[in-house]
Amino acid sequence: MTADRAVLQEALDRGEEEGGPIEFKERLSRDVHLVDGRMESLAAQLRHRVLSGDGEATYVVGVTDDGRVAGISASAFSETMDVLSLLAEEAGAHIEDVETWGVDEDGLVGVATVREGSILDTDDSHIVVGTAGHVDHGKSTLVGTLVTGQADDGEGGTRSYLDVQPHEVERGLSADLSYAVYGFDGDGAVHLDNPHRKTDRARVVEEADRLVSFVDTVGHEPWLRTTIRGLVGQKLDYGLLTVAADDGPTETTREHLGILLATELPTMVAITKTDLVSDERVQEVERAVERLLRDVEETPLRIERHGVNAAAEEIGDVVPILQTSAVTGTGLDALDDLFERLPKTNGGDGDFRMYIDRTYAVTGVGAVASGTVNSGTVEAGDDLLLGPMPDGSFREVEVRSIEMHYHRVDRAEAGRIVGIALKGVDEAEVERGMVLLPADADPTPVREFEADVVVLNHPTRIGTGYEPVVHLETVSEAAIFRPEDGHLLPGDHGTTTVEFKFRPYLVEEGQRFVFREGRSKGVGTVTDIT
Structure with missing residues (x-):
């Protein structure tokens, strides 16, 4: 076995034990394992394995009872995960993570981690904040510092903590939307300890009583189209515009502010990099920002002067401004306080609707559509319509599972940034700009x-x-x-x-x-x- 198969090899070496947490399954199917009392029996077995592992069991799929790696087709693996998810739900547990490896040409073998407890249902005050601002004005660095609670190294190191591509980290420029999350509980901020591990993001989602998700957009002019997509295409509650103290407002700043205000998004301005310049320069940039806001008939409100309470209560009627530094921590406590207080603005009442922003394929799961839920709620197992296809038609699909910041959830409400695994469609057929709707909807696409x-x-x-x-x-x-x-x-x-x-x-x-x-x-x- 190669190094990346260490988890699989460890489970195979341990093997199935009476009273142990590991279970081997070659495959599971709906028409065999969910009928004639089998479901109750297998759910009881799963519950036993979970309790034996102090709340965690390991299911090795695609292997025989004696531990021989057999491998099963992608469709069979996907059905097995569907059945295992139903068994876990019946046993008061949930699938936490799945890892897969190829066997021969078309076979798959995988390890599913099953944890005690029902799938997470998140809070209803979860806010989504879209960032904007000129390139190198510190958007991603500020967000990276907020979600980790770690000071930046002065070189933009914390920006790498966002969900970015390797070439973006290498160049120091974001070329697509990226995402981050942190939250709050009774003791204060719940930060990411190791942002490069998806399980750490899941931990924040699980532990926090209130979540703040960031959609970090692109500051470089050639990617203005992507910035617009992030500010218009997501179900945002607030906008956060950054202006660097060593540069001041630019033409891109004006463009991004115009888009935020044109979409009627309550907006705040963070003056970043205050550690690089004198206090006099910071004041000069702050006055320039205030003039910019007044030029577009907006009322600035300095948080340093009027306080976080006033900013939280009046945002929308005013544009709060505060001074920040990701290196020294200036203003970050005030931002934390503000994000903890800000109310949810997008209730999203009505039937479920989600416009698709990204698509990808997950081995053993299939097509996944990612986006922000516009309205209503969606649950695992729901039947939906997907479309319009190029010819204007809609396709019937089923929700296999839902993930939010790498945490499996049983339902998602308006404002959630989620990935929805779909059954009944290939990933190549799912495109950005399509929409997911309830199965009984009667949509009429238009040209x-x-x-x-x-x-x-x-x-x-x-x-x-x-x-x-x-x-x-x-x-x-x-x-x-x-x-x-x-x-x-x-x-x-x-x-x-x-x-x-x-x-x-x-x-x-x-x-x-x-x-x-x-x-x-x-x-x-x-x-x-x-």
Whole structure:
């Protein structure tokens, strides 16, 4: 066995023991192991294994009773995990983690860790914060320091604690959305001890009474499209704009602030890197931020002067500003206090809906759709509709399981950032911009809709045939504009028909969107989909 199979080899070497925590299963199937009393018997066996292991059992799948590695197909492994999950639920336990290895050409063998206790159900005050700001203004470093409680090394070391790709760490630039989480309990902040371990994120989700999730966006201008996707496509409660004290507000700062305010997101501003400059420079940048806010008719509120209580109570009507340093810790206690106090803003009442932001395939599980739940709730085992497909149709799928920050949950509510494993569809068929809905929904995808728009910036005038990219929920699609009056000028507020160029999407009246083409940009609201 190779080194990465150490967990599997250890379980095989230990073997099944009477009264022990390890169980070998070649495979489990619904039509054999969930009928004629088998489910109750196997659930009792699982419960015995869990109790024997002081609350944790190990199920080795794809091996025979005598410990010989046989391997089973991916579909058989997936069904086995479904059945094992049902058995665990029946026994008052849950699957904590699954590791898999390939056998021969198409076979799989895996180790599932089963823990005592039902699957986690999270708090209903969980807030989601989207970060924005110019490149190298310390967004990711600030978030990394908040979620770990560790001071930065002055080189942006804590930014590596976010869910980023290796090439992003190497270059020191974020190229896609990344995610982080921390929380609070009765004793204060619950931090990540080892952010590089997914089990540590799961621990925070399990221990905290209140959670704060961050969607960290991209500050570099070439990836403005990704930033817009993060601020528009997620079910955010608040925006956090960073401005570096050694640089001050930039054109990108103004753009990101415009997007935050255009989407009506309650926003706060953190002046970062205060350890690098004099107090006089910090005050100068703070005044520049205040002028920037007043220029767009927003009211700044200095937290240092008015306090966290006022900021938490008035955010939305005002834009709180505070000075921070990820190196010295300046302002971080105030940010912790603020995040602990801020109320949930997106209740998300109504039927379940989730626009898909990312897709990936997990060996032995299948297609996983990731995104932020827009409204309603979803539970493992629910039947859903997925679509629209390129032809406008919807596919029936089933929820295999739900994970939030690597912790298995039995249900997810509005505002949760989750990964939903889907049965009935291949990962290649799931695309960003699709939506998950209840099975009894009757969705009508559209290629065209009417909208009220405001042109924020454009070098000339927008006429019929103008083709920007429209960012609506997680949809990022080229579209054709046909203004009602024939054209729109910078600063104009008018009505236009918007037609997606390539395929239909699910669009609803009242949804807000951002459109962009080069340096041109504007915002809009869907008014008619008929």
